[in-house]
Amino acid sequence: MKGFVLWFTGLSSSGKSVIADRVAEKLKERGLKIERLDGDIVRKSLTKDLGFSENDRNENIKRVTFVAKLLSRNDVGVIASFISPYREIRDHVRKEVTNFVEIYTKCPLDVCIQRDPKGLYKKALNGEIENFTGVSHPYEEPENPEILLETDKESVEESVEKVIKKMREMGMLSKNPKYL
DSSP states (O other), rough: OEEEEEEESTTTTEEEEHHHHHHHHHHHTTTTOOEEEEEEHHTTTTTTOOOSHHHHHHHHHHHHHHHHHHHTTTTTTTEEEEEOHHHHHHHHHHHHHSEEEEEEEEOOOHHHHHHHHTTTTHHHTTSSSSSBBBBTBBOOOOOOEEEEEETSSOHHHHHHHHHHHHHEEESOOOGGGGGG
16 A cells, blocks of 8 residues: 545544544554544644644644654555644645645535534634634645545535545555455
8 A cells, every 4th residue: 555645624523533533444454554643643642732723723733744754655544634724734744745636615604603513613702712713813725735625515425435535536545445
């Protein structure tokens, strides 16, 4: 298997991490070398010194990109889930890593607010959190993602299957579903 980077982007609570975790699980079950990079986890270690200004958000993604680049060029499949609100920085990731696949977890803001397990949208709407993407900070939707997941219309399993199917179509996995 050649290395790759599946880059899940979308608003907070759009389903990025849930779907990414499930895709990682399915790929690991088949014996593939997979590494998960998630925004919440990375911000507790690799990028804990960064805030949420535009510069800090870009630096966060640049650091993650460096790690993803090292892993993917050494034949590890990287599954990353980051809001990554700016097209320009996502394009930077695309240029830097091996076999980049942009996956947009599209979900209307009102649905994300309803799903919000951490209560972050409520805090942002009450002015308790500044620069919150989708509320007081912009999110630039991908213009041509390789995979579009409409997470308000499809189940987690349907979204996972779309990712796996596209990976097969792109030659990243066996075309035989029995072998993933």
